[in-house]
Amino acid sequence: MSTNSGKTVKLGVITLAIMNVTAVVSLRGLAAEAEYGLSSAFYYLFAALVFLIPTSFVAAELAAMFQDKQGGVFRWVGEAFGKRTGFVAIWLQWVESTIWYPTVLTFGAVSLAFIGTDSAKDMALASNKVYTLAIVLLIYWAATYISLKGLGWVSKVAKIGGLVGTIIPAGLLVILAIAYLVSGGESQMNFGGNFFPDIARFDNLVLASGIFLFYAGMEMSGVHVSEMENPTRNYPRAVFIGAAITVAIFILGTFSLGIIIPQKDINLTQSLLVGFDRYFDYIHASWLSPIIAIALAFGVLAGVLTWVAGPSKGLFAVGKAGYLPPFMQKTNKIGVQKNILLIQGGLVTFLSLLFVVMPSVQSFYQILSQLTILLYLIMYLLMFSAAIYLRYNMKDYKRPFRIGKSGNALMWIVAGVGFLGSLLAFVLSFIPPAQIAVGSSTVWYLVLVIGCIVVVGAPFIIYAMRKPHWVDPETKLEPFHWEEKK
Numbered sequence: 230m231s232t233n234s235g236k237t238v239k240l241g242v243i244t245l246a247i248m249n250v251t252a253v254v255s256l257r258g259l260a261a262e263a264e265y266g267l268s269s270a271f272y273y274l275f276a277a278l279v280f281l282i283p284t285s286f287v288a289a290e291l292a293a294m295f296q297d298k299q300g301g302v303f304r305w306v307g308e309a310f311g312k313r314t315g316f317v318a319i320w321l322q323w324v325e326s327t328i329w330y331p332t333v334l335t336f337g338a339v340s341l342a343f344i345g346t347d348s349a350k351d352m353a354l355a356s357n358k359v360y361t362l363a364i365v366l367l368i369y370w371a372a373t374y375i376s377l378k379g380l381g382w383v384s385k386v387a388k389i390g391g392l393v394g395t396i397i398p399a400g401l402l403v404i405l406a407i408a409y410l411v412s413g414g415e416s417q418m419n420f421g422g423n424f425f426p427d428i429a430r431f432d433n434l435v436l437a438s439g440i441f442l443f444y445a446g447m448e449m450s451g452v453h454v455s456e457m458e459n460p461t462r463n464y465p466r467a468v469f470i471g472a473a474i475t476v477a478i479f480i481l482g483t484f485s486l487g488i489i490i491p492q493k494d495i496n497l498t499q500s501l502l503v504g505f506d507r508y509f510d511y512i513h514a515s516w517l518s519p520i521i522a523i524a525l526a527f528g529v530l531a532g533v534l535t536w537v538a539g540p541s542k543g544l545f546a547v548g549k550a551g552y553l554p555p556f557m558q559k560t561n562k563i564g565v566q567k568n569i570l571l572i573q574g575g576l577v578t579f580l581s582l583l584f585v586v587m588p589s590v591q592s593f594y595q596i597l598s599q600l601t602i603l604l605y606l607i608m609y610l611l612m613f614s615a616a617i618y619l620r621y622n623m624k625d626y627k628r629p630f631r632i633g634k635s636g637n638a639l640m641w642i643v644a645g646v647g648f649l650g651s652l653l654a655f656v657l658s659f660i661p662p663a664q665i666a667v668g669s670s671t672v673w674y675l676v677l678v679i680g681c682i683v684v685v686g687a688p689f690i691i692y693a694m695r696k697p698h699w700v701d702p703e704t705k706l707e708p709f710h711w712e713e714k715k
Contacts, residue, residue: 239458246471253281253475256399256482256525257336258443260500263486266418268426270480276440276650277476281447283647284609285468286632287616288448290640293460293630294619298707302448302612303547308709309615309622313692316552318611319543320688325604326540327573330533331365331581332597335498337529338364343502343522346515355499358593365581368530372537373574377565394528398505398521399478405508406485414511418487438657441650442602443479448612460630498594501525541569551700553691558701583676596673599658600680606655607685613648617641623710 240248262269291305298304300315302322307315341364342355354360410416457463486495486504489511496503502522509517545566548558559568583593619626620637633639661673 240456242457242463242467242470245457245464245467246474248471250471250474250478253444253446253471254395254399254478255333255443256395256402256501257333257529258439259479259482259486260495260497261439262479262483263490263500264492264495265426266487266492267420267422267424269483269487271424271426272440273476273479273483276444276654277472279646279650280441280609280654281444281472281475282468283613283643283650284444284447285472286465287613287644287647289460289464289468289630290628290632291612291616291619292448294623294626294628296629299546300706301543302608303543304709306611306615308711309618310611312552312709313689314611316547316692317685317688318608319547321604321608321685323540323544323573324576324684325601325608327576328580328597328601328604330369330537330577332594332601333529333533334365334368335361335594337368337526337533339498340502340522340526340529343499343506344519344526346519348503348506348518352499352503355502362581366578368533369537369577369581370574372530372533373570376537376570377561377567378563390528390531393524394526394531398525398528399482401521402485402505402508403481405505405512406481406488409488409508409511414488416488417491418484438654439598439602440479441606441654442598444475445605445609464630537570537573541566541573545569546704546706549701549704550706551695551697551704554694554696554699558699596676600677602658603655603677603681604684606651606658607681609651610648610655613644613651616644626710 262272265272295304295308300307301319303315303319305315306318338361339355342360343351345351345354457467486500489504489507490500494500494503502518502525505521506515506518509515509521544553545558547553548569557566557568557572559566561567580597583596617637617640620640632643659674659677661670
């Protein structure tokens with residue numbers, strides 16, 4: 230990281246820890262885990278140990294290895310398993326974020342529905358599929374239009390949105406819960422229940438597998454490992470501090486919802502807003518409900534504005550190296566990848582139309598969340614495998630940050646745990662959740678199975694069809710190490 234004067238500035242432990250928290254934490258998933266009561270804490274801690282921390286360490290080693298080369302996950306996986314598999318990895322990273330947009334915007338639409346002062350009417354509006362579909366498409370295409378015009382100002386909006394729409398509401402929710410209990414309020418959550426869940430019923434574990442999606446994205450922080458002073462010592466400290474803060478926010482936030490909303494009344498898309506409504510009503514400050522609804526919606530929309538063009542930039546850079554047809558390499562006059570954004574918008578529109586076949590807004594939200602998890606986890610399985618493979622295939626390559634001082638045992642443990650945890654979550658994500666009416670089980674399985682086959686199969690087809698003239702002569706994507714040897 231450099232200042233305007235050119236002086237290099239090193240990231241501190243606390244700075245990177247907070248960056249990790251900001252990148253990962255989102256409040257929209259708290260309701261899903263509130264279904265589990267006290268045992269939700271077990272799921273958060275389990276997922277942190279088998280996914281969040283392994284992802285952070287593995288990504289740090291890989292990012293440090295290739296800090297002077299472009300490509301991100303394409304580079305990491307491609308160095309291990311070849312160009313085609315690397316292309317599949319970055320394709321999945323782009324597609325899963327595309328599927329994520331309708332999910333997060335559904336939460337944004339629900340937040341906007343609670344701007345009114347009549348909670349009954351607000352809940353009815355939030356459950357209206359036509360209203361939700363209209364808001365999702367309107368905001369998404371507005372964000373795409375802004376992206377095509379340039380996004381220089383969006384970083385400021387994102388910073389404000391993260392503070393106003395995530396950090397402040399999270400703290401406020403916990404404070405309200407404490408005040409409620411201290412003043413004699415009756416908790417709806419049984420804190421005398423079991424911390425360890427009943428794993429005999431796999432359908433009860435499906436919503437819990439969604440925690441992996443809550444923690445997804447931590448690999449992005451790995452690119453900053455080279456910007457730290459003494460990364461071998463300080464990066465692990467930043468990871469553990471960031472992970473502890475993240476887990477604490479999720480656990481306390483989930484408990485705060487469970488305290489005010491009975492388990493049987495939990496709704497995946499509405500309960501966060503309903504929880505705030507009930508707390509504000511309890512302290513006779515219902516006038517705050519519209520304000521928090523606007524804040525949460527602003528946080529969601531600011532995040533979407535930031536990410537609409539983000540993941541597509543990585544795919545665009547790889548595409549210019551000959552992995553995408555010229556049509557998908559087209560830019561507008563200011564260099565924005567316009568055709569990729571338009572294709573992305575078409576996919577978002579198509580997925581949003583699943584409202585027509587899904588029985589409710591809640592079921593739509595859940596099935597898209599599950600599909601997102603499945604696709605993202607495939608990418609993580611490739612990443613963990615690549616990290617282990619490169620310990621042998623590139624054993625003499627310089628590693629500014631290394632998992633373990635010597636030998637490969639610790640890498641096998643860390644990446645192996647991450648791989649097995651991701652594989653477990655992948656399998657569980659196919660099972661319809663017991664807590665939500667998803668309509669026809671046949672539709673549920675068809676959407677997930679066909680969705681995975683189509684999305685994962687697409688990059689193989691594109692790769693097989695590539696032509697020499699697809700390569701942009703001005704591409705700056707560096708060759709892989711095995712190409713340099715040749």
